Amino acid sequence: MILQNDETYFNYMRMTPDMFEYLLSKVGPLITKMETNLRKPIPPDTRLAMTIRYLASGDGLHSISLNYRIGRSTATLIIRETCEAIWDCLSPEILFTPSENGWRKIALEFEKRWNFPNCIGAIDGKHVAIICPKKAGSTYYNYKQFHSIVILALVSATYKFLIVDIGAQGRHSDGGIFKNSAMGQRFYNNDMYLPAPSAISARHQVPYVIVADEAFQLNSFTMRPYPSKNLTFCQRIFNYRLSRSRIVSENTFAIWVNRWRILQRPLSTSLETSDAIIKATVCLHNLLINTSYYCGDNYADKVSANGQIMEGEWRSTYRNTDNYSNISHCSNNYSKHAGEIRNTFMDYFMNEGKVPWQEQSIQRNLL
Incomplete structure (x- = not known):
């Protein structure tokens, strides 16, 4: 060979x-x-x-x-x-070792590639299907009606896994998984060596944040979309800009699953071996992601010259894979400070941080 x-x-x-x-x-x-x-x-x-x-x-x-x-x-x-x-x-x-300079480099990548300043990663969780372990009962049975273990991952703007938490039982809620994970505990305890809040324009100063979907709670270090009912035009712009940045998490998981096809069917090994398989493929993904073979131009989503997302080849297979799915939604409770941070980002995206194509994208989605 x-x-x-x-x-x-x-x-x-x-x-x-x-x-x-x-x-x-x-x-x-x-x-x-x-x-x-x-x-x-x-x-x-x-x-x-x-x-x-x-x-x-x-x-x-x-x-x-x-x-x-x-x-x-x-x-x-x-x-x-x-x-x-x-x-x-x-x-x-x-994998990434948290440091102030490291976070700043990640934030620069997100701002350059996805037009979201002070973003230090996109977080997402995926259910990896497994054969029900002996005597496990419903411990690993998730809301999508299959047995799974969860990988929770913070990913970079270039489709790399930064920090991962592997092995949570599928029945647990998304918010509980993040809060109880070592990664989540370090964020909540201010132990991630995040840089101090910095200015993104003459009028706006915000902390460094991770972008997430509705499965995660809004707080001072996690930005999620506005609730989808009765949105103002400005809120729709914010949701578009956040979702545009968060797409890297979908790309990362999709490339990972499609390359290492053992993940495309329920793992029939012991829990310890299943964890080892997921850990190994995470490392191999990061090791190979920069090679020309591994992540071709047609495979991952791309951004066109006018800012539009052009879907990659992974979506044709990944969307039809039942073994993987987003974890369940989280409640929309949040602090006043967290809401102010989100509103500051929204104001920035409508003014100094505006991109030429955002209004056309929103109007096209409303048709």
Whole structure:
């Protein structure tokens, strides 16, 4: 396979030969087994190739074990160990470490690409379908009527996972998942090293915020749309500008799911292995997102010269996938201070921060 052209290899492994060799150099030492007098161990390159193929193809463990002529239980153990090794090796350098300068760089990307100043990420949660664990009852049964675990992710303007929380039970509410997660606790406790509020124009000074949909509560660090009933024109403009920025979260999850097709069907492994699979694919997504193979111009949503969103190829398959869905809506209760911050952004988008195409977009949606 490696002797064939890069495109053929990529279609099989979801990465180029050079990237596979790089990944092997990082993970290999952790998955190399000692040789004994009884039998020779499976080499690390085979272990890694087996795992990557399992994640990329979506084939069952029985099929993978037959292809590599090993027992199913052995294949299961190898895949779990390799996924854990990928997470242990890559997550410290692949995922974001909160710092003031780091947040500022992310905010500059959002302002440049999506015209939303002081935005430090788009947050979203997705249900990953699983086979009901033994004796779990309705613990993992969600409102969409399938069993799932939730991945909650803060993503960048360039479709990278910044911070993730993995493994919440599907039955939990969205607000509870965020508030009880380590990520959410750090935001609520002001422990994310966010920069101080800064001016986005001569008249407007706002804190750094994350953008979210209706599944999250409005507060001083999270902006969500205005409720969809009886909106003023200015509120519709704000909702459009926020949704335009938040689209990166949909793109990120869609690219992730479509590339690592093991996620397109219910995971039939143990909860520990399922968590390891999700963690490994998150790291692999970030590792490969900058390669020309991984995120082509036609795959992700693009922004045209006049600011319009041109839908990518991922939507044709992702919209029809029942295993993944947005988590449920949150109540619209919020503090007066949070409402003032949202109103400040709205005023900015109607004046100094206005983009030429926003009114046409709103009027077109009203037709």
